[in-house]
Amino acid sequence: MAGVGIRFVVDPPSTPELRDEIVTLWTAVTNAGGAVGFVGPVTEDDVRPFALATLREAADGPDRLLVGYDGDELIALLVLTDNRFHLKAHWCVLKRVMVHPDRQGHGYGQALLREAEALARKAGREALHLTVRDGRGVEEFYRRLGYREVGRLPGALRVGPGDDRDEIQMWLPLT
Numbered sequence: 001m002a003g004v005g006i007r008f009v010v011d012p013p014s015t016p017e018l019r020d021e022i023v024t025l026w027t028a029v030t031n032a033g034g035a036v037g038f039v040g041p042v043t044e045d046d047v048r049p050f051a052l053a054t055l056r057e058a059a060d061g062p063d064r065l066l067v068g069y070d071g072d073e074l075i076a077l078l079v080l081t082d083n084r085f086h087l088k089a090h091w092c093v094l095k096r097v098m099v100h101p102d103r104q105g106h107g108y109g110q111a112l113l114r115e116a117e118a119l120a121r122k123a124g125r126e127a128l129h130l131t132v133r134d135g136r137g138v139e140e141f142y143r144r145l146g147y148r149e150v151g152r153l154p155g156a157l158r159v160g161p162g163d164d165r166d167e168i169q170m171w172l173p174l175t
Helices: 016-031 043-060 108-122 140-146
Strands: 007-010 064-070 073-081 091-097 127-133 148-160 163-173
Touching: 007 108, 016 043, 016 073, 016 091, 043 064, 043 073, 064 108, 073 108, 091 108, 108 127, 127 140, 140 148, 140 163
Parallel strands: 091 127
Antiparallel strands: 007 064, 064 073, 073 091, 127 163, 148 163
């Protein structure tokens, strides 16, 4: 990933500035077509309550927030979510994986996911799971990084009237 200058921070302090930056990033990603919990167009007011709830869950643990900066600019984030069930303690779920639309295609997403893998390994996790909204083609990106499709929930995501999409389940062994 030559040329990718990204600095990662795990569980940064939840300052008002960080919260605003995350809401702005989340809104930009959604409005560019990203499947991160909304269907665009959205405003920051639409995203803020959901984003703040996600940040509270990470701050209270056991979820972990991973953010990426280029210089002082927040450009990427994801949440490593604990399963909260002892029979699934050996793996975790990646949620809200996002890179600013202006920075996509330059290796930042790959760097973000590799950092998440390292964090999960350090925590003793043996695998990562994530879901992808069908119809965006993003599953190919994850496949290139070693994730494999392990199932689909047909029509599980209703993105609009008459527009149901499959939810694609993807898995990455870390051992």
